[in-house]
Amino acid sequence: MTTVAAYAAPAAKAPLERTTIERRAVGEFDVLIDVKFAGICHSDIHQAREGWGKAIFPMVPGHEIAGVVSEVGPGVTRYAVGDRVGVGCMVDSCRECDNCKAGLQQYCVKGPNWTYNSVGKDGQPTYGGYSQKIVVDENYVVRIPEGLSLDEAAPLLCAGITTYSPLNHWNAGPGKKVAVVGLGGLGHMGVKIAHALGAEVSVLSQSLRKKDDGLKLGADHYYATSDPQTFEDLKGTFDIILNTVSAPLDFDAYLSLLRTDGAMVNVGIPEEPVRILLSSVFGNRRSLSSSGIGGIPETQQMLDFCAEHRLGAEIELIRADQINEAYERVVASDVRYRFVIDTATI
Numbered sequence: 001m002t003t004v005a006a007y008a009a010p011a012a013k014a015p016l017e018r019t020t021i022e023r024r025a026v027g028e029f030d031v032l033i034d035v036k037f038a039g040i041c042h043s044d045i046h047q048a049r050e051g052w053g054k055a056i057f058p059m060v061p062g063h064e065i066a067g068v069v070s071e072v073g074p075g076v077t078r079y080a081v082g083d084r085v086g087v088g089c090m091v092d093s094c095r096e097c098d099n100c101k102a103g104l105q106q107y108c109v110k111g112p113n114w115t116y117n118s119v120g121k122d123g124q125p126t127y128g129g130y131s132q133k134i135v136v137d138e139n140y141v142v143r144i145p146e147g148l149s150l151d152e153a154a155p156l157l158c159a160g161i162t163t164y165s166p167l168n169h170w171n172a173g174p175g176k177k178v179a180v181v182g183l184g185g186l187g188h189m190g191v192k193i194a195h196a197l198g199a200e201v202s203v204l205s206q207s208l209r210k211k212d213d214g215l216k217l218g219a220d221h222y223y224a225t226s227d228p229q230t231f232e233d234l235k236g237t238f239d240i241i242l243n244t245v246s247a248p249l250d251f252d253a254y255l256s257l258l259r260t261d262g263a264m265v266n267v268g269i270p271e272e273p274v275r276i277l278l279s280s281v282f283g284n285r286r287s288l289s290s291s292g293i294g295g296i297p298e299t300q301q302m303l304d305f306c307a308e309h310r311l312g313a314e315i316e317l318i319r320a321d322q323i324n325e326a327y328e329r330v331v332a333s334d335v336r337y338r339f340v341i342d343t344a345t346i
Contacts, residue, residue, distance in 0.1 A: 006131035008058040012050040032071035038129035039064030039155035040339040062129025063089040063115040066154040088157035103297040145307035152312025155338040163190035164302040165294035174198040186244035188337040196309040255280040263287040319345040
């Protein structure tokens with residue numbers, strides 16, 4: 001066991017505070033990672049404040065982890081000391097179900113072991129990346145290519161794969177029209193990736209406040225959803241709508257923007273129930289769907305793609321003692337576009 005410093009929420013809705021946690025000893029197939037940077041995802045806030053239901057406390061959030069290998073177990077073959085690596089939203093799964101065998105570990109039938117707010121196979125709570133070190137089985141670690149800086153790579157372990165996976169699955173590319181709803185931590189990566197895949201990209205945002213940013217990131221068009229005329233003008237336009245916001249929307253209005261056989265894919269999870277009229281999908285064989293992160297092979301594919309196209313996240317680097325302030329700013333949509341903790345300050 002190793003004692004390391006971390007930032008944890010001691011209880012639901014309580015401010016995060018500096019503490020210490022125990023990391024397990026490095027096992028045969030484990031990798032010990034010196035965490036260098038950890039992104040702040042809105043999911044961290046939902047869970048630390050029990051917005052998605054009862055949670056495990058104390059909670060060390062963080063599932064956008066970039067660091068360097070400092071020790072490997074005797075059976076490890078994928079990594080060596082000094083390798084630049086990342087850890088995303090999960091640290092294990094059953095490995096036996098059809099989804100796991102297909103590289104879709106995020107859809108493990110028994111449920112993945114999440115990086116934090118979960119219980120590992122040893123029966124102990126998992127603690128995330130707001131910490132100095134983490135121990136993870138090598139099969140749930142990915143390599144960060146040299147073309148990406150570690151601080152800009154950290155958010156790719158959630159924001160990057162969460163947008164890449166559905167764009168990849170629904171075949172975004174040349175000849176396809178993609179709309180990204182929301183230009184935040186997820187949305188800005190959705191724009192970058194959809195553009196790099198060759199799609200025609202539109203941003204659907206409440207206002208035009210971030211229009212210049214959206215166009216610089218790769219959007220071809222930018223529309224304000226607060227203007228009712230937007231929904232009239234864009235009816236039947238898009239092949240894919242990637243909804244990155246975690247607030248309830250008028251889904252019927254957004255579904256009307258899809259072409260025949262178009263799909264609206266949701267990657268944000270509202271805390272409240274949502275409603276739709278089935279007639280909104282009935283007419284043009286439209287689909288309302290969702291997507292959860294990506295499996296380990298696809299996450300590596302995403303990182304390689306982002307390195308090839310020089311797609312790091314747009315970040316604001318913060319000290320660990322700024323985490324609580326950063327949480328409030330995320331809730332207020334006051335970040336462009338991802339807070340990243342310099343874990344040397346923990």
